[in-house]
Amino acid sequence: MHDRDYLMRLISQMSVAFGRLMGLKEQKKHEEAIVHIDEFLSRELRLRARLALGLSDKDLLAMFSTGGVPNAETVAIIATFLQEEGDLLRELGRDAESVPRYEKALRLMLYVLRVNGPIEGLGLEIRKNMLLTALADESCSAETRRAIWVWQEYEGRYAEAEDLLYDLSEDGAVTPEDGREFYDRLDRLGDEALASGGLTRDELQDGRRQWQSLTGETAS
Structure with a gap:
């Protein structure tokens, strides 16, 4: 076709x-x-x-x-x-x-x-x-906001993606595993790449701990 x-x-x-x-x-x-x-x-x-x-x-x-x-x-x-x-x-x-x-x-x-x-x-x-x-100014669906979240990470806008992850979590639109995998992917990046996306290494680790606390997961 x-x-x-x-x-x-x-x-x-x-x-x-x-x-x-x-x-x-x-x-x-x-x-x-x-x-x-x-x-x-x-x-x-x-x-x-x-x-x-x-x-x-x-x-x-x-x-x-x-x-x-x-x-x-x-x-x-x-x-x-x-x-x-x-x-x-x-x-x-x-x-x-x-x-x-x-x-x-x-x-x-x-x-x-x-x-x-x-x-x-x-x-x-x-x-x-x-x-x-x-x-x-619209109240977009969780599906659309999730697509934006994926795009933000793809573009390297890591701080914005992290903020949206928590917004999505409040709506039940992401799973604990989604957040864990997000932090795992970011953790594999170099410090310079993280900084260009608005996060320091310390902020990343703080975010991971906050996510684990929010979702009831234990630190690995």
Whole structure:
């Protein structure tokens, strides 16, 4: 399904669809633009926005995988159009509908950036930052916040990741093992890498002891 010819055609079709979308947005034809997005996803990927939202991230990634490996370009295109639909809905004052699209788009973009890196022509890193800003004042799901936690560690923002770990723990969104493995990974880093991420070695060990106390684990 995801051979190179297919992907090149998909990207070409996406560019055409995106150009049409931008034209509709400039003309303030938001409802027509939403229909246009759904038609593109349905025609090219046999996927409507509502179906994408209804699927778990795991199932959606599996749907667009070959040999168990999700196709980064396809996933990124879905995320991009979900973000665009979220923007349209927000401009229409339908925030309750825009937020789930923003969250799904952000999780998919973070996944693609982490496992594949940027996709040429899609500006995922810029879009990711836009989504984080759009969601800053929203009460995001634990699933989305956990994806951000994973991303923070990936980016080397260790102090921020540690803070978010404790927030997630309050919601029961991480396990004692998640925290233990997080501290184990950080403990294998050099002092310079830790410092660049906002933690000293002593702060790391203090954090580990606090986590063990919080979760009832004994120090190893």
